[in-house]
Ligand SMILES: NC(=O)c1ccc[n+]([C@@H]2O[C@H](COP(=O)([O-])OP(=O)(O)OC[C@H]3O[C@@H](n4cnc5c(N)ncnc54)[C@H](O)[C@@H]3O)[C@@H](O)[C@H]2O)c1
């Protein structure tokens with residue numbers, strides 16, 4: 044007689060933070076998951092640890108920091124979902140070492156960011172931010188000086204990924220000439236052209252927009268040295284991450300009058316909540332648009348993200364698929380109707396696969412199908428079996444030296 048060792052769906056606990064869209068709740072409930080702890084706000088410190096200590100799945104956006112220390116307080120954690128693009132707020136390596144795949148929504152808010160940036164380019168090229176601030180103060184300064192159409196102007200995109208390339212298409216539609224700099228060779232869309240160096244891009248662009256991830260290579264990508272190479276009267280936009288622009292250097296170049304203006308949606312330090320004040324030396328400039336990290340905050344984007352990441356959770360929980368995980372070997376799996384499925388996450392070391400296969404010989408369980416993906420540090424193997432005797436196989440799998448996590452799906 045087999046003991047059921049797969050967790051009942053009602054016992055699998057989801058903790059969703061930062062007001063992720065209700066589509067996520069609907070999708071999880073429709074898939075039979077009812078144990079959902081939903082929080083409208085971000086949590087930190089003890090509140091975060093209390094909320095996640097018995098969670099199997101955690102859903103966050105960009106404001107929740109899942110450090111190694113925080114992850115250590117969530118021993119039951121099976122997966123993390125970033126209901127956004129950025130995953131820099133999660134210690135991806137620590138999660139992987141604990142056998143925890145991290146999912147995100149790599150496309151769903153990209154259009155929203157691209158639209159915001161295009162709007163800001165037009166607004167800045169017309170000096171609307173400054174005119175708006177002046178009129179609010181009662182100053183009627185009707186002038187064409189320093190106000191230009193975007194048609195025929197050069198847009199320089201730094202980072203030609205999902206957002207940068209969409210911005211490229213939108214900008215060409217309003218007549219801009221698009222150039223981009225990326226560390227990888229990228230297929231240019233439309234008439235866009237890749238340039239060989241960042242300095243070249245900065246010197247030729249009337250508008251510059253950053254669309255790179257936060258990592259060591261992008262820290263202060265725009266800094267005092269290269270901001271001085273930016274074309275006179277250019278505009279600079281950062282809707283990527285706060286760490287990619289050196290704010291002091293930007294302040295200096297704005298104060299000198301060299302730039303026409305700037306727009307920033309992200310900052311090195313962002314207030315944790317609406318109750319905390321935002322303070323920045325950039326607040327002094329009328330020609331700088333400041334927004335509270337809302338590039339991806341549209342109804343359309345949030346709705347799509349809610350269902351996208353929830354379905355990744357469901358697929359991993361129901362079927363073991365890690366497709367599109369950002370820190371984990373990706374295994375795409377067919378449904379396992381009529382078969383039991385065992386999942387084994389292990390340190391990638393020589394001989395471990397032999398030991399895994401030996402378990403099935405010892406437990407007298409016939410393997411129907413096996414799927415394996417590895418990276419240099421971990422391996423993820425999924426084994427479908429037709430036998431009922433999975434509890435013995437699972438017990439033996441858990442004893443293998445190097446096992447990080449093992450579970451069975453029915
Ligand atoms: N403001 C917001 O609300 C908001 C919303 C969505 C995404 N974002 C941010 O935007 C970033 C970009 O998003 P995406 O979907 O376009 O990412 P992406 O991964 O599709 O594209 C990033 C591009 O940057 C390039 N790149 C990486 N390092 C580089 C470097 N040092 N120099 C030049 N190019 C480099 C990559 O090769 C890639 O082409 C995200 O990582 C996220 O941090 C912000």
Ligand SMILES: O=C(O)[C@H](O)COP(=O)(O)O
Pocket residue numbers: 104105106126127128129130152336337339340
């Ligand atoms: O990484 C992202 O997708 C953006 O920064 C948006 O993050 P948010 O959902 O926390 O606004």
